Amino acid sequence: MKASTLTLEEIAQRIGAEVHGDSACLIHGLATLQEARAGELSFLANPNYARFLAGTQASAVIVSPAQLADCRCSALVMKNPYVGYARASRLFDPLKPAASGVDARAIVDQTAKLAEGVSVAAGAVIGAGVEIGANTRVGPGCIVGDDVRIGADCLLHGRVTVYHQVTIADRVIVHSGAVLGADGFGFAPEAGRFEKIAQLGSVVIESDVEIGANTTIDRAALGNTVIREGVKLDNQIQIAHNVVIGANTVIAACTGVSGSTTVGANCMIGGGVGIAGHLNIADGVHLTGMTLVTHDLTKPGVYSSGTAVEENRSWRKNVARFRQLDQWIRRLQSLEKRS
Template sequence: MTTVSAYSLRELAQQLDLELIGDPAAIVTGIATLEKAIPGQLSFFHNPLYHSQLLTTHASAVILSREYAAVCPVACLVATNPYLAYAKASILFSPVPPERAGSHASAQVHATTRIANTAILEANVVVGVNTFIGENVRVGANSVIGSGCYLADDTKLYPNVTFYDDVKIGKRGIVHSGSVIGSDGFGFAFDGTRYHKIAQLGGVTLGDDVEIGAGTSIDRGALDDTVVEDGVKIDNQVQIAHNVRVGANTVVCGCSAIAGSSTIGKNCIIAGGVGVINHVTICDGVTVTAMSLVNQSITKPGVYSSGTGLSESASWKKNIVRFRQLDELWKRLLRLEKSK
């Protein structure tokens, strides 16, 4: 944590491909909000709500769009999309872990598993049979990787991650702690008295540039694989059931759950706490708002919701009584209309 990244504004402008207005030799060593930035730090401005903070910032330089350059009191890095430029700048200021490549002495790796020279297995990592771990992969301490897995180059698993057997993840993947990939799908056959387990014989395939949040679970398929396509971003505490397919560049926010064999299209946004029942299909370009239940397929791009919105409980209690009488209410209204 003693590592400090220092860049001149000239270097930043070059690396981020932005126009610089100001002293190219000035040095910044960190990034902060407009309000909290101190001299020597970079900031960014993309939300008009914070306009007054731009005018009084103590940052040494601000990433912003051209129209605000004139009012900025300090050096400017001019960007077409300042938020995107901030994202790229933030990566430059990420701390770099100090450890060198190689496996910690306590890591347990089966003899049949191939691990690239540049990969890092931290302490107490356990890896099964016939798994492949690519270049610059890092597996966090106390993580367990099963057999027949494939971790492509530049993928990072944080500590305490579990991959069951037959899990594949593409390049530049990120998997946060506590996540479980490849656990058994929830499949049983009922004999009239009790449930018999259906062995879950498929695996999980995650594409390139996939990020999986903390405490998220993705079940293996019953026969075919559960699939998460390239560029999908999944937040914390999400549940992806067996044989789900999540389309490319879709975002699934925290605590959402996708039930078995459902398909989410590409470029969708599934907000937090959303449920999707099993065997439905959501087309490309759909947004579902927070805590909605998708209980049918969606065939038209757009924004979808369920729920009632928040009320004070006293009035809410009266209204939910009326909700249970809605059909009756409607019919009585129809009678009134007819009787006129």
């Protein structure tokens, strides 16, 4: 909920910072150092922006102890100002809280069990045998299939689909257009055609996961596709059947993970990455944007593939050479032998 205003002291208590300056100062919003005006709070987390600190018009700035000396307005001092900004941002979220309870125009099966404080918006459809934990909000137009379990304090924005039997733990946020539990892509070839393999498994989303808009997570052929606690998935990501994504891994938009691959914990996967099926990616792997991974990565570290952007005219020449690269290297080798 967007707070109308909070004092600096109230913010300090909620984010775990120490006030320097006017603790009664009223704050009504956040802004960058360059754009903040009186009544707004700013923050200095990236040293590249330190040059804007002295001149900011903000009423207060979240800074580290080392930066306090350069701050000419009130300050909220804490070790990690970026975390302070994250916490303060949540105090000023403009998203209004849903009205509690089930909207008269929602369609909730009579066998569904909704805990205290659950809200279900107009046009949402809740199936048979569904259980939803306390204070979870289900947005307009969401479809929650039969026998789904959703924990407490979750937020499903409007127009999310959760197929039958999917399990979602606590404090999970799912953005609009996401589809959890559609059929994995499984077919048995037979005489040039394909017989569908029913996807008998499901999807398990652990606690504190966030799932971006239009992201898809397929149900398992057998067993479960699993998204472990604290994972953050950006928009338009595809997670295939039987994939496991390890705890606190972060994946940027437009990335696809193919079937039965296990991604470790604490990985950072860039945007537009493709990971082939049946692979193991170790904990702590970083993949730069648009990398294609076709074999196991057994050690933490930063990995990449592809080539770098250049002018099309030179690129065309280089690409033509690449297609004969093996031959050119052989010619280099024979030159070496001769010289």
